[in-house]
Amino acid sequence: xxxxxxxxxxxSFSKVLRKxxxxxSGMAPMLLGVIGLVGLFQVLVTPKMLTALFSGNPPAxxxxxxxxxxxAAGNPVVSYLLGGELVVRGISLYAVSAFILSWVTLxxxxxxxxxxxxxxxxxxxxxxxxxxxxxLIAVLTTLTLQLTG
Numbered sequence: 001x002x003x004x005x006x007x008x009x010x011x012s013f014s015k016v017l018r019k020x021x022x023x024x025s026g027m028a029p030m031l032l033g034v035i036g037l038v039g040l041f042q043v044l045v046t047p048k049m050l051t052a053l054f055s056g057n058p059p060a061x062x063x064x065x066x067x068x069x070x071x072a073a074g075n076p077v078v079s080y081l082l083g084g085e086l087v088v089r090g091i092s093l094y095a096v097s098a099f100i101l102s103w104v105t106l107x108x109x110x111x112x113x114x115x116x117x118x119x120x121x122x123x124x125x126x127x128x129x130x131x132x133x134x135x136l137i138a139v140l141t142t143l144t145l146q147l148t149g
Contacts, residue, residue, distance in 0.1 A: 031113060045072050051089045058139075061095035066134050069102030071109070079103040093145060098138035105130040 053068060054061050069079070082103075083096045106127060114123045 027113070027117065033113075051086065051091060054091050054095050056092065058092060058094045058142075061092050062098045062135050062138050065095035065098030065138065066102045066106075066131060069099040069104075069134075070106035070131070072103060076104045093142040094138055097141045098134055101134040101138055102131070105134060 053064050055064075079100045083100045086096050086099065087093070108127075111123065111127070114126075118126075
């Protein structure tokens with residue numbers, strides 16, 4: 001009688017924990033590779049290199065900022081520091097907002113791991129939407145800041 005109640009409620013905690021550990025161990029090599037690539041990009045891509053990419057043209061800077069942030073994925077805290085450094089160097093808020101948003105939301109480096117975990121269709125839809133909305137939000141953020149201050 002007791003056994004029927006337990007199976008009706010679902011698998012035991014130890015069974016679920018074991019399955020989770022197996023799934024994580026299967027993804028561990030992919031996660032380590034992603035972490036390694038992110039670390040490389042954080043070391044190799046400097047603010048000076050990023051500054052050279054931007055032209056001062058708002059639409060072009062927004063697109064370049066979005067693409068650059070997507071490729072240079074990493075820790076969100078680092079993106080704010082890098083964004084502050086870019087603003088100090090005279091890069092437009094369009095580019096910096098797009099850069100920070102795409103750094104956090106896109107991350108092309110993580111695509112293989114994301115496809116592995118969530119599937120290709122979901123990953124493609126999420127990244128397309130994130131790309132479009134990153135550019136839109138960067139423009140709207142900059143325009144809002146210009147209107148308010």
